[in-house]
Amino acid sequence: MPELPEVETMRRGIAAIVGGRIIAVQRPPCRLKPIAVSPSLRTFRNRVLQRRVAAVERCGKRLVVRLDDRAAIVFEPRMTGLVLLEDPPDHDHLRFRLGLADVAASQLSYWDRRGLGSVRLMAVAEFQTWFAAGRLGPDALQISRAELRQQLGASRRAIKVALLDQQALAGIGNLYASEILHVAGLHPTIPCNRLTGRQWQRLHTAIRDVLDEAIRYEGSTLADGTYRNALNHPGRYQQHHRVYAREAQPCPSCGRGTVQRMVQAQRATFFCPRCQARRERRIAPL
DNA sequence: CCCCAGTCCTGCGGGC
DNA sequence: TGCCCGCAGGACTGGG
Numbered sequence: 001m002p003e004l005p006e007v008e009t010m011r012r013g014i015a016a017i018v019g020g021r022i023i024a025v026q027r028p029p030c031r032l033k034p035i036a037v038s039p040s041l042r043t044f045r046n047r048v049l050q051r052r053v054a055a056v057e058r059c060g061k062r063l064v065v066r067l068d069d070r071a072a073i074v075f076e077p078r079m080t081g082l083v084l085l086e087d088p089p090d091h092d093h094l095r096f097r098l099g100l101a102d103v104a105a106s107q108l109s110y111w112d113r114r115g116l117g118s119v120r121l122m123a124v125a126e127f128q129t130w131f132a133a134g135r136l137g138p139d140a141l142q143i144s145r146a147e148l149r150q151q152l153g154a155s156r157r158a159i160k161v162a163l164l165d166q167q168a169l170a171g172i173g174n175l176y177a178s179e180i181l182h183v184a185g186l187h188p189t190i191p192c193n194r195l196t197g198r199q200w201q202r203l204h205t206a207i208r209d210v211l212d213e214a215i216r217y218e219g220s221t222l223a224d225g226t227y228r229n230a231l232n233h234p235g236r237y238q239q240h241h242r243v244y245a246r247e248a249q250p251c252p253s254c255g256r257g258t259v260q261r262m263v264q265a266q267r268a269t270f271f272c273p274r275c276q277a278r279r280e281r282r283i284a285p286l
Numbered sequence: 287c288c289c290c291a292g293t294c295c296t297g298c299g300g301g302c
Numbered sequence: 303t304g305c306c307c308g309c310a311g312g313a314c315t316g317g318g
Contacts, residue, residue, distance in 0.1 A: 001311075033295070061312080078312050080296080093296090114295045116312070157288070166313080174311060224298075224310080266291080267311060 002077040004171030005214035011058045013230025024099025036118035060170025081117030084109045086232040140171035145204040160188035178270045187278045243270040
């Protein structure tokens with residue numbers, strides 16, 4: 001579930017590791033299937049021990065810990081991964097740990113309940129090649145309106161499905177796709193190539209507004225309680241969701257529609273049929 | 287180009 | 303009380 005706002009909150013939360021020297025790389029004993037760590041732990045250690053953390057960045061839903069030697073440790077939390085300074089929620093799902101010296105934070109932990117996430121050490125050149133190959137589109141917070149339209153405009157896919165395409169733009173997942181379309185007043189099934197210029201403008205604004213708002217509330221912690229920030233505190237944006245997981249409840253925007261749930265590309269989509277009508281009400285001519 | 291189903295993985299809650 | 307099953311969905315893959 002960590003999407004752009006949650007990963008950005010993680011990034012801000014671990015800023016205190018910058019300047020730290022890596023003095024340990026551990027994979028704590030765990031009876032569960034190990035998560036993907038590459039290269040092997042031995043090679044990983046050889047390359048990162050005694051290196052310093054130069055910066056902590058974010059690319060879409062990935063957290064990038066840059067080292068002082070043109071390499072980076074890339075955390076990809078996928079559904080249930082957390083990057084923490086504090087002790088994790090439990091030790092059964094603690095998957096990976098960096099020991100640090102010379103900074104207040106003595107360790108950085110990667111915790112992942114379902115274990116779908118990964119930790120990869122990459123040369124920065126390798127990472128950039130990966131971007132250049134188009135595996136990851138422009139970051140959803142950086143993308144311009146023109147770029148957004150360029151990336152998605154020709155597609156016949158439903159706009160909701162297209163927003164999840166990380167090759168088109170990076171950072172939006174299932175939860176925020178529904179929230180963004182609601183704020184933009186767009187029906188989730190509209191094909192991208194049918195959106196008008198005005199609708200692209202609304203979509204672009206809504207992407208920025210919803211993601212910024214979610215970051216301000218430190219992301220969304222759903223009913224399962226999994227998501228935590230770097231200090232093991234839950235997010236608060238779930239209290240401000242307009243449609244996500246609010247099926248059959250009154251729409252908080254118009255107060256008259258009822259939030260509907262549908263399935264697109266095997267994923268739940270939530271929307272208000274009144275705020276997000278397939279055919280927009282046209283402004284009455286004079 | 288794009289859609290769909292299957293894969294990975296664990297925990298939770300519904301149904302019986 | 304327990305067990306099975308479906309569901310959650312991010313990234314990826316193979317088939318159509």
